[in-house]
Amino acid sequence: MNRAIRHTWVAGVAIFTVLLLALTYVQFFAARTLEAHPWNNRSLYDQFGADRGAILVDGDPKASSEPSEDDFEYQRVYADPLTYGHLTGYFSLVYGATGLEAALGEELSGASDEQFYDRVVSMFSGNQPTGASVELTIDPELQQTAADVLQGRKGSVVALDPETGAILAMVSSPGYDPNELASHDSGSVIAAAERLNADPEEPLVNRAVAGDLYAPASTFKIIDTVAALESGDYTTETLIPNPQELPLPGTDVTLPNFVGGGCTARAQADLEFALEQSCNTPFAQIALDLGEDRIRQTAQAFGYGEPLSVPLKVTPSIFPEELNDAQLALSSIGQYDVRTTPLQVAMTSAAIANDGVMMKPQLVETVRSADLSVIDAFTPEQLRRSTSADVAETVTDLMVEVVEDGIAQGAAVPGVEVAGKTGTAEIGSEEGLNDSWFTGFAPADDPQIAVAVVLEDVDVATGSTQTTTGAKQLFEAVLNK
Amino acid sequence: MSAPAGTLPREEQVEPRQKPRRLTELLLLVLAVGIGVGANVLVDPEQLGSGDPHLLVSGLVLGIGALVLHVVLRLRAKYADPYVLPIVVALNGLGIAMIHRIDLTTDQTAASSQVVWTAFAMTAAGLVLWFLKDHRVLRRITYICLLLSGLLLLLPLLPGLGLELNGARIWISVGGRTFQPGEVAKITLAVFFAGYLSTNRDLILLAGKKVGPVRLPRFRDMAPMFAAWIIAIGVLVFQRDLGSAILFFGLFVAMIYLATSRLSWIVIGLLLVAVGGFFASQAFGHVAARLDSWLNAFDPEVYNRAPGGSGQIVQGLFGLSSGGLFGQGLGQGRPDLVSYANSDMIMTAFGEELGLIGLSAVLVLFFLFVTRGFRAALGTRDAFGKLLAAGLSAVLVLQLFVVVGGVTRLIPLTGLTTPFMSAGGSSLLSNWIIAAIILAISHTARRPVVTGPATEADLAEVAAYEAALREAARRDDQERAERLERRRDRRPRKETDGSGEDTAQADGAQADGAQADREDGATAPRSDASDTVRRPAVSADTAATEPITAAGPGGRRDAEDADHHGGTPTEAMSRLTDQDRRDPGGSRSTENGGAS
Structure with a gap:
């Protein structure tokens, strides 16, 4: 019988071994997969139970954790929700986290590698671990100005510091109230989410960096200009035929010039005039002359097709491939399948402003642990050289003319040289409505701010006026400080 | 062990x-x-x-x-x-x-x-x-x-x-x-x-x-x-x-x-x-x-x-x-x-x-x-x-x-x-x-009993132990004979179990006594050495409800003895099975031993 007892014991050893292996699999090898599982709200619960760090703008919390009396220890509260909602995102039991709440989740919850020591300390002291707070690069006045420019209409504003890449303002409109989604009452959260998702104005989409993207329209002509100058085939002196309508090769369609501008005045245009009045036909010819690849290469040099995280995830802008001549002509004026984000447009201006060097856009100024020690601080990073300093200077001069003499005069700030470019994207609406753009920077000789403003579904005149004057307000908000 | x-x-x-x-x-x-x-x-x-x-x-x-x-x-x-x-x-x-x-x-x-x-x-x-x-x-x-x-x-x-x-x-x-x-x-x-x-x-x-x-x-x-x-x-x-x-x-x-x-x-x-x-x-x-x-x-x-x-x-x-x-x-x-x-x-x-x-x-x-x-x-x-x-x-x-x-x-x-x-x-x-x-x-x-686990080492230990006992027995042969005589007079039928039966209703105290005996036997081999061995072998409690014989050195005889003195036929059978079935050669110490 002892043999059987020993064998049974050995079977017991085997069973315990199998159990330990099973546990090792679940708790070690499969742990990451399980933790990332969409049904696993546990990390959210963990974070709700912890004192999550605040998201601060100029010292003011825009997202913070307040002690709560319900099942969870803390309730996330958002200040100025309509203005900052797309930056902070929400931190929802039901829908998880979005925006910076998601992108900076580790820091805010205290789970980042840099906070390991703090976690060890809190483990032994028995205290709840406390998350780090995050200070943003956002300028609160500028952010408010940007929100005022949009007035809740569909559109977006992005403002950058061209020299550092710091994001000074980023607004997507219409906004939404993340407090509704961060509530611990899942019934009301689900109702709010259903309402927001059903809203045709798509308030949950952060248009500045994501969503369906925009056609850049004439703002893309900046890239055409750079491509033309870099090619060596074109100088500011070069005269380009400026027909009022360019027959698109291989089609019955013609490409007209911008109706609102003064293009009719000249049959031939140099780059200055073409840009000033935003004439389509010269740029279409430039593109057809240089070819699809050079235009795309220049677009890529300005960040098209490149992934980016600021740390909000930015949807890469698109310059389409395998174009026929007609499509290339349309693409050169930022139509057809060219798609971009307001951030990309602002980055393009910023790169021109910064002598052709594109800085990495960043939203985070500092990350401070609970004891206020700085875990991470803003350092400017060069993303890429988009073009040479010479070309950048030439394009700057051209863009200054656009604001001084051209169709973007609304953006002019008295006493300051402003560089800019408008755009009007035809979106095929029956009422003749367009997406209206302005991008530019100021002052032209010592740039402190680069902006992109886009308004959706406006008529040509209104759009042009409002985007340019909006930009002017933004420039003034920064320059008058 | x-x-x-x-x-x-x-x-x-x-x-x-x-x-x-x-x-x-x-x-x-x-x-x-x-x-x-x-x-x-x-x-x-x-x-x-x-x-x-x-x-x-x-x-x-x-x-x-x-x-x-x-x-x-x-x-x-x-x-x-x-x-x-x-x-x-x-x-x-x-x-x-x-x-x-x-x-x-x-x-x-x-x-x-x-x-x-x-x-x-x-x-x-x-x-x-x-x-x-x-x-x-x-x-x-x-x-x-x-x-x-x-x-x-x-x-x-x-x-x-x-x-x-x-x-x-x-x-x-x-x-x-x-x-x-x-x-x-x-x-x-x-x-x-x-x-x-x-x-x-x-x-x-x-x-x-x-x-x-x-x-x-x-x-x-x-x-x-x-x-x-x-x-x-x-x-x-x-x-x-x-x-x-x-x-x-x-x-x-x-x-x-x-x-x-x-x-x-x-x-x-x-x-x-x-x-x-x-x-x-x-x-x-x-x-x-x-x-x-x-x-x-x-x-x-x-x-x-x-x-x-x-x-x-x-x-x-x-x-x-x-x-x-x-x-x-x-x-x-x-x-x-x-x-x-x-x-x-x-x-x-x-x-x-x-x-x-x-x-x-x-x-x-x-x-x-x-x-x-x-x-x-x-x-x-x-x-x-x-x-x-x-x-x-x-x-x-x-x-x-x-x-x-x-x-x-x-x-x-x-x-x-x-x-x-x-x-x-x-x-x-x-x-x-x-x-x-x-x-x-x-x-x-x-509980302390002399047991012999079936490892090679233990068998050798048993052999050494038996040798020691033989040595002691040879030295005090005469005295031992007298002792056995006295015991036979007292309880003729249960001679081989020695004092084991005495402690049939034993409790811990008696078991301790048995242990003390054993220690005596060990430190100063006496004339009753074999008893000293056997007593712990048939542990008191074992005998109490189920007189399964535990194997001491030379314990095969114990098993046979067990049949003579008690238990239902089934119990006897189960005892035999317990003790003998697998190791009829007498090293049934396997069954008894190895407590550590």
Whole structure:
């Protein structure tokens, strides 16, 4: 019988071994997969139970954790929700986290590698671990100005510091109230989410960096200009035929010039005039002359097709491939399948402003642990050289003319040289409505701010006026400080 | 296990191998209570200043209970295994801590009732240890236990008394309190199986037709196997409790294997499980649902199905995974997200807060516990005790397999408690009683007797020992002859057993006396050297209820003698089987020995 007892014991050893292996699999090898599982709200619960760090703008919390009396220890509260909602995102039991709440989740919850020591300390002291707070690069006045420019209409504003890449303002409109989604009452959260998702104005989409993207329209002509100058085939002196309508090769369609501008005045245009009045036909010819690849290469040099995280995830802008001549002509004026984000447009201006060097856009100024020690601080990073300093200077001069003499005069700030470019994207609406753009920077000789403003579904005149004057307000908000 | 033989000085050979080691136990108990109290502090450090009596009460219950049980062991089962009690106390304390911790986040009050049940279960264990001086008493109630088991399992089915919770009808409700009689049936069934098998295993083994290389047991010897199968299926059908069904059936298969050493029983058992399982999954929705939740746990439809969805197992897996290697720390995870986190799923709670490392440590504690149980089974000298200790240990292994295998999705999840840890009085009570029975058996196993484990070294030791005795005998031949003469005059029929029969009703004190004799014999070989040898060989208690002869050196004669003087024919047969069947050559010391 002892043999059987020993064998049974050995079977017991085997069973315990199998159990330990099973546990090792679940708790070690499969742990990451399980933790990332969409049904696993546990990390959210963990974070709700912890004192999550605040998201601060100029010292003011825009997202913070307040002690709560319900099942969870803390309730996330958002200040100025309509203005900052797309930056902070929400931190929802039901829908998880979005925006910076998601992108900076580790820091805010205290789970980042840099906070390991703090976690060890809190483990032994028995205290709840406390998350780090995050200070943003956002300028609160500028952010408010940007929100005022949009007035809740569909559109977006992005403002950058061209020299550092710091994001000074980023607004997507219409906004939404993340407090509704961060509530611990899942019934009301689900109702709010259903309402927001059903809203045709798509308030949950952060248009500045994501969503369906925009056609850049004439703002893309900046890239055409750079491509033309870099090619060596074109100088500011070069005269380009400026027909009022360019027959698109291989089609019955013609490409007209911008109706609102003064293009009719000249049959031939140099780059200055073409840009000033935003004439389509010269740029279409430039593109057809240089070819699809050079235009795309220049677009890529300005960040098209490149992934980016600021740390909000930015949807890469698109310059389409395998174009026929007609499509290339349309693409050169930022139509057809060219798609971009307001951030990309602002980055393009910023790169021109910064002598052709594109800085990495960043939203985070500092990350401070609970004891206020700085875990991470803003350092400017060069993303890429988009073009040479010479070309950048030439394009700057051209863009200054656009604001001084051209169709973007609304953006002019008295006493300051402003560089800019408008755009009007035809979106095929029956009422003749367009997406209206302005991008530019100021002052032209010592740039402190680069902006992109886009308004959706406006008529040509209104759009042009409002985007340019909006930009002017933004420039003034920064320059008058 | 044993000292190298032959090279030892004579003194050491005759000395008892086992020390009581109660001091070791006491020190370990301090550690175990410390672990329990420490865990109770860590789950909620704020209670220290809050006037919450939980910490004080649970600490006192654990501490005083452990101390009282320790004293009981000192008085009544001095040689009981010193590791069992500390392990159980530590597990119980950790369980209380986790239950309290889950109370805090879910507004339950399970911890206070668990503390009360702990006190009650410890008392029960103490009473068992106090009154069950010899575990073989239990053998006398073999069939009473069968009756009790049937009764206990039927109780929940009685209208008015039974209570159905979550689809399983395994509770009874008395005066507002619920109880799971099935937990106690685990013990009574084990006692019945041990009693039945220790008596009848030869019939099962030897009677019946031989077909090819396999000897088929007669049907009437197989009947209990089918009875157990029917009980398991009955539990499954009428109580809808898959976990208990597996446990009961596994218990029987394990014990019949232990009794017969035949793997074919395990094969037959597994076949029956497969047949029963297939039948059950076809016939019963709840079994099919369990299987489905296991196989398709991550199917949204299965996950959201209520009741019987895979939500519990998936959330349990999330809990385990969030624990990772090191765990969230006691009191810092969210084990309350898993339903039944303080009972069936308490292992996921530990996995989450203590991590893989902590949970492995808990499993190792369980492993040590069952190892000590098997050790007691090896060491004790009677078939009944062997079967009971090994069977109870095996059932704990099986229970842990079902619980931990279930939460890790190794096997389908079935509702079973984790011994000593899960909230639930019936489980706590029955497992403490199991611990007490194993302690009692380990006492008889570790009690000092001269035993000879069957290793080469031990055989050599026996040989050396015998040589020493021959030496002593030769030296004092004359004196020895006179002594034997006197004894023969006194009790002519029982000469060969020597003073063994004198101590037939012996208690510990007399056993100690026997030990003292032996030490005398060892340090100064006397004329009655052979008596000195034999007396411990036929240990007092062994002779008391079941005069199984223990093998001392040259013990083969003892076995033959045993036939002459007592026991029913069946007992005699079982003795023979115990002692002789496997090693007729006389080294049946295998059966007796190796307690360490």
